[in-house]
Amino acid sequence: MEKWVKRVGTGVYPSFSSPSIGSDGTVYVGTDSGRVVAIKPDGNVKWYVNTGKAVHGTPAIVKDGTIIFGSYNGFVYAVSPDCKLKWSFKTNTWVESSPAIDAEGTVYIGSSDGKLYAINADGSLKWSFQTKGEIESSPAIGPDGTVYIGSNDTHLYAIGGTSQTTTAPLFEK
Secondary structure (H helix, E strand, C coil): CCCCCCCCCCCCCCCCCEEEEEECCCCCCCCCCCEEEEEEECCCEEEECCCCCCCCCCCCHHHHCEEEEEEEEEEEEECCCCCEEEEEEECCCCCCCCCEECCCEEHHHHHHHHCCEEEECCCCCEEEEECCCCCCCCCCCCCCCCEEECCCCCCCCHHHCCCCCCCCCCEEC
């Protein structure tokens, strides 16, 4: 039984993003038209942010409700649940990756510049790790804090969560 349907974007491919659900039931989804849309549990739009370029990654939600996402405009954004910009971080080019967030609030996200970025909870750069190909995949964080990321250079990398100590690919063709 259908509960509700909401048009969230424009164009032929309106949404590549998987939705995220906030603790209050708000649904957050990115669109090809450059928006992240917040939809109330009743299906009505709560708010939206327009980045001007596609948002293909799934937004991540921090414990305090902050929504983190990247855009094809090259920025990573942190937006409060009431639609206030907390911070933005500029990468060198477009972001398709979905963010992962560790227990300390560090945001890990890949960019098509081939870098995995570790961004502090205040939006400042903690560190970055350069691969030899675009990063379109999304990072995963292991129980020991290791961050795993795939790159278009055909490698999967395992990188220390608190420092960039591992530089060799974990797997290689």
